Amino acid sequence: MGAAPTAREANRSGARRLAAAGVSSPAFDAGLLLRTAAGWSAADLAARPEERLSPAASARFDRLIGARAARRPLQHLTGSVEFFGVPLAVGPEALVPRPDTETLVEAVLARLASKSAAPLRIADVGCGSGAVALALASRLPGSRLFALDCSAPALGLAARNVRDTGFGGRVRIARCDLLRGIRSGVFDAVAANLPYVPDAEISRLPPEVRDHEPRLALAGGFDGLEPLRRFAPEAARALRPEGELFVEIGAGQRPAAQAILEAAGFGPVTAFSDLAGIPRVLAAPRAPEPSGAPNSEPPPSQRIYRDLRPRPGKTPAASSPAGLIAAQRGKV
Numbered sequence: 502m503g504a505a506p507t508a509r510e511a512n513r514s515g516a517r518r519l520a521a522a523g524v525s526s527p528a529f530d531a532g533l534l535l536r537t538a539a540g541w542s543a544a545d546l547a548a549r550p551e552e553r554l555s556p557a558a559s560a561r562f563d564r565l566i567g568a569r570a571a572r573r574p575l576q577h578l579t580g581s582v583e584f585f586g587v588p589l590a591v592g593p594e595a596l597v598p599r600p601d602t603e604t605l606v607e608a609v610l611a612r613l614a615s616k617s618a619a620p621l622r623i624a625d626v627g628c629g630s631g632a633v634a635l636a637l638a639s640r641l642p643g644s645r646l647f648a649l650d651c652s653a654p655a656l657g658l659a660a661r662n663v664r665d666t667g668f669g670g671r672v673r674i675a676r677c678d679l680l681r682g683i684r685s686g687v688f689d690a691v692a693a694n695l696p697y698v699p700d701a702e703i704s705r706l707p708p709e710v711r712d713h714e715p716r717l718a719l720a721g722g723f724d725g726l727e728p729l730r731r732f733a734p735e736a737a738r739a740l741r742p743e744g745e746l747f748v749e750i751g752a753g754q755r756p757a758a759q760a761i762l763e764a765a766g767f768g769p770v771t772a773f774s775d776l777a778g779i780p781r782v783l784a785a786p787r788a789p790e791p792s793g794a795p796n797s798e799p800p801p802s803q804r805i806y807r808d809l810r811p812r813p814g815k816t817p818a819a820s821s822p823a824g825l826i827a828a829q830r831g832k833v
Contacts, residue, residue, distance in 0.1 A: 584635075644671070
């Protein structure tokens, strides 16, 4: 058996294998996987190019390159990603958080800036790994976040991230289908990254997404907007009057998505664009109650932010919609 390669040799060889497999960023991916295999930092790799890898590190790197060449997502192989400054564990249980989704966080922060000192109650619907809820928790210290998803595996990953980031005192996880079963008027804001890929387009997605990320988090029906059609009326009910709704959308979906929100009683609708200039997030307040209408704010015994807060020292566990409702009634 020959000597293990130097870091430079391994990096170049790995990049060539990835390029041949059609990976779009072979040099970057090979470097990151080499650091993962060797346990090195970026500075280590830059300073030690002629150092030979240990046999164990060389074998790990070869396995990682093989998996990446088979188009497994890079983040699944490294096991983590940073989203809005928050380090997150990632895996096949949920979508890998994308830079595009940071636009959703930025929109929420921009619209709620004047209210950030208040103890806001914010729902992250379709939370996946918990990225949006945790990013908001890191920037809105007075708020309570509710990370909601219908996928048990995704919620398990979110629970791990809530625990590891130390936000268990302010982020509660619950399993439910969109906002079904949530009482009326309990949230000040709702942020949602729903599935929005048209079903016919899924087969044309990159293999990293098509073959390795959950279809449940991708498939948006015939035009990508079926989940939004069901969700918008539920969000109108779950928000307080003039509460804010934020939804991520796909390229070209703004006109149809805006019409859906307006039909559900939201407006005016504002669009926030991602770094590519594509309208990526729509934000809109719920219409205020008509003058003279009864106050829909729940009485104190039904407010959720206190009773749904995880107890100090407890690992957050997923609740059911029934648990959320019971909590709002003061029964848990």
